[in-house]
Amino acid sequence: MAHAETDLGHFGVCALGGLITQIVLPGDNEPTSTGQPTASDRELAGHGAAALTQFIHGNHHIDWPPYNPRVLVTAPFYRKVLAQLSFVGPGETVTYGELARRAGNPRAVRAAAGACAANPLPIIIGCHRVLPATGGTVGGYRGGQELKRALLAREGYQEG
Template identity: 45%
Template structure:
């Protein structure tokens, strides 16, 4: 079993990719302060270029990498697939995602899936807000969520703080 880690840095963001047996096992998104860029593969270089485009406010064109989906329920995969289709700068609610996934009363379950999203930024869980437009939970913090939405041109001045 081979494991490797690469870290992409662009502006204030760091995206760390954890590889397992040639697949992306998970990613973590943090602020870049104190981080070091470590790229070892062409896929890592492609993610670096996409992250730079993202921070520049451009369409990132995330590379099509081999993502490891094991361990996710069918419902979680359906939710993450629906979320991956939400356009840049658009925000959706947990309830909207639940309905898109065929379980309109499962907004709380969608919240748990967002909290465990293994591929943040690529699967844009930062685009999910509360039903009333409240800026709600995000692992890397609400300041980063606001930053990401701003990079995408979302109307962050209209977001309510939870």
């Protein structure tokens, strides 16, 4: 795992099989092991950590190294949700209900929230950009509401 020290905390980036497979947020447990990374995987993770640091410090037009959440996400609906979420760019937001609709099941709002919580590539696939339909809160985030607010603010979102 490569490390990215930022003013928002300590992040980790994991790679396997030539793909970024996991972003570890501040306060997360150890990464999910899916195999033994090679030297080129470790180098790729280092590139991912550098890109992550640039993103957190304001460069939102990152050419991310190759990534794939499929390594750790096996539920078909979760994959659909993350695929749709990848189209929500910096500075944009979407509700959990809209995300569920885009993924093909408008009634599966809680499942869409579950997919966001299980997202192995937060920030790259910006689950911090998903908000509850009811105003007044930014909603939950695996990295905590403070980190979610900070990421949204850096992308130009103004709460309230």
